[in-house]
Amino acid sequence: MEMAKQGGKRVGAGRPKGTNQYGETTKPVRVPISKVDRVLRFLREREDELPLYGHSVPAGFPSPADDYAEGALDLNTYLVREPTATFFVRARGDSMLGAGIHDGDLLVVDRSLEASDGKVVIVSINGELTVKRLRQAKGETWLIPENPDYPSITFQEQDDTHLWGVVTNVIHSL
Amino acid sequence: MEMAKQGGKRVGAGRPKGTNQYGETTKPVRVPISKVDRVLRFLREREDELPLYGHSVPAGFPSPADDYAEGALDLNTYLVREPTATFFVRARGDSMLGAGIHDGDLLVVDRSLEASDGKVVIVSINGELTVKRLRQAKGETWLIPENPDYPSITFQEQDDTHLWGVVTNVIHSL
DNA sequence: TCCATTGATTATTGTTACATTATTCAAGAA
DNA sequence: TTCTTGAATAATGTAACAATAATCAATGGA
Structure with missing residues (x-):
């Protein structure tokens, strides 16, 4: 059977612009092979803009998939200001309960911050890592636990004592 | 002045493999224009593998730039199991101090988890968001603050009460 | 002999090109 | 009218390319 031609102008035809998954144009970026999947997940899940809500709730029952009334939050940007100087430490014990640090919490530590009084x-x-509050007074430097059951120590009285960094955030799992 | 030719074989010459910034081959991945910079930072700063240290310290004074003796941690992967069902809420007040939730803390909430007893x-x-511990007993559901100064309420006694999700992590800033 | 210069050689890199796929439009057919 | 089909155009993954980077070895002068 012969097919008849179906010619003619098709003004305005074709796939509309902006109908891709991101709603905007894309461009190729070189990514190391081992990170390709991680980057694709980053883009697919929009991990850099998860919704942040405040205290009041919009009318009805808002969905996280909606546009975020209270804004979007990027966990990495929020928690890590200086990526090359940041590391994590697992807290142990309850010597810093007063500062909101519980046993097993994950501490975000920034080496680039100045360790001043009160930090x-x-x-x-x-060789053991510990968390303490730094106190500088009368020319002396003290490391003070936030729990009266534990003793304070001076910074200099130990031989092998190194300051690693300043704790910026405490991540507590429920 | 005429330059003399300097011919001959160059066996083994050329830029060695693996001398790129990642130490492995790359491939182009399409990225939406607005996310290009964010993805490049993600790759440059290796945000998905910041160092995690335990309690004991390796010999000397290890640098976060070294290979991480205790492993590497991806904050997003660690804190967000179900990206499409996760959002953040800013905590207010001290009604949940007993659970380690302080005023101003950032709560990671997962809507896909089942809200069972004790969560x-x-x-x-x-219209107001609040954090409480869920208690299910004797066929009743209670919302209990973790602070004796606050009252418990039953889940049904309010008209406009919606369960939003289960808090998985508390992020506390120092 | 020793080593700086210089072209040869090969990988990296950012971007363009391209073939395939996806999506929508409208002319004909039924 | 409604359905089918080809036309039109954007999206997409990847190959290709030109420019750059990094290393090797022959040459030639000190």
Whole structure:
């Protein structure tokens, strides 16, 4: 059977612009093979803009998939200001309960911040990592636990004592 | 002045493999224009593998730039199991101090988890978001604050009460 | 002999090109 | 009218390319 031609102008025909999955134009970026899947997940799940809600709720029952009335939050950007100077430490014990640090919490530590008076810091004492609050007074530097059951120590009284960085955030799992 | 030719074989010459910034081959991936910079930062700063240290310290004074003795951690993967069902809420007040939730803390909430007995949940009561611990007993459902100064309420006694999700993590800033 | 210069050689890199797929439009057919 | 089919155009994944980077070895001068 012969097919008849179906010619003629098709003004305005064709796939409309912006009908891709992102709603905007894309461009190729070189990604190391091992990170391709991670980057695709990053883009697919929009991990850099998860919804943030405040205290009041919009009318009805808003969905996280909606546009976020209270804004979007990027966890990495929020928690890590200086990626090359940031690391994590697992907290142990309850010597810093007063600062909201529980046993097993994950601490975000920034080495680029200045460890000034009052900051919560990570120090290694004889090969052991501990969390303490730094106090500088009368020319002396003290490491003070936030729990009266534990003793304070001076920074200099230990031989192998190194200041690792300043704790910026505490991540507590429920 | 005429340059003399400098011919001959160059066996083994050329830029060695693996001398790129990632140490492995790359391939182009299409990225929406607005996310290009974010993806490049993600790759440059290796945000998906920041170092995690335990309690003991390797010999000397290890640098976060070294290979990570205790492993690497991806904040997004660690905190967000179900990206499409996850959102954040800013906590207010001290009604959940006992659960380690302080005023101003950022709560990670997962809507896909089942709100069973004992879980800390986010509920909206008459348009206000609150954090409470869920208790199911004797056929009744209670919302219990983790602070004796606050009253418990039953889940059904409010008209406009919606369960939003289960709190999985608390992010506390110092 | 020793080493700086210089072209040869090969990988990296950012971008363009392209073939395939997806999506919508409208002329004909039924 | 409604359905079918080809036309039109954007999206998509990847190949290709030109420019750059990094290393090797022959040459030639000190």
